[in-house]
Each structure stands twice: as structure tokens, then as C-alpha cells.
Amino acid sequence: MKIFAVILVIIIACLGWQTYNGRNGILHYRETEQKLKAASANTERLQRRNQALEDEISDLKQGNRVVEELARSELGMVKQEETFYRVIEKEEKTSPSK
Template structure:
């Protein structure tokens, strides 16, 4: 009889501990959620680092001289020099 009680208590303890490992605080479920959040944060961080590097590169170009300023004026503002001729090519329509 005593052996059955001890076995039952051990079974209950094993059940409680396994539940705590799988679904309890700091369990597998929480680990998977934190891992997913970490992956999202790392991806967002990589995007922000790329954007920061692009801004740093553009600042360095602007500090180097007029070539970068001229390139920005041509691409973003559509400016041309006085001695240049502007050609606009239309599609088939």
C-alpha cells in the first residue's frame, strides 16, 4: 500500500514538473515566443543599420565635394547645366 502512495506522489510530482517545463514560467512556450521576438528585433535592427549606413555614405559624399551635390541635383531635382541639352524619350504610346 505504501508503495502505491509513493508511486502516485512521484507520478504527480513528475506531471507537475513536466507541465512547468512545457507551459510554465520560463518554459518552452515562453522560450519560443522570446525567440520569435528576438528574430524580429534582429531583422529590424539590420534594416536600420542599412539605412544608417546609407545616410552616412551620403553625408560622406556631400562632404567630399561638388560632384556628389551635382549628382543629387541631377537625380532628385532633375537639374541640368546651361551648356547641356535635355532630351525626353517617350514610350510607344
């Protein structure tokens, strides 16, 4: 009877180990779940980026105002009859800490 109990305990221990560490065990499930969350977050980020690019493309196709705005903001372009003013804000003087 003792041998039967020892064998039974060994079998239960092996099954428990397989359930936790086995091929489709709990650890494998958790790793796969984390990879899925990371992939989902990356997919969502890329979808937002693609939507922004699609919006920008549709704006560019619709008119010259958007092209002019992009040229002014990104390239610093100015029309011939315009005067360019650059405003530089003063830095506040901070007192030395004691």
C-alpha cells in the same frame, strides 16, 4: 502503495507542465528566441541604412559633383546651356489571348 504511485504521477505531471508552460519554460524560451531574431533582423536593416546615409553624407562633404548628381536625378535640374530630352519607350502590343 497505489496512493504513492498516484501522487508520484501527479508530481511528475506538474513538473512536466511547469517545464513546458512555466515562467521560464519551453514556450517562453521560443517566444523570446523569435523576438530576438526579429530584433536582430531589424537592427541589421537599420545598420545598413545608417551606413548608406553615412556614405552619402561623406560624399556630399567631399565635392560638388555629388550635389550636382543628386540635383539632376532627384530634382530634374538642367544647366542653362543644356537641352533636356525626355525619351519615352514604346509599349509592345500584346495579342489578345484566346
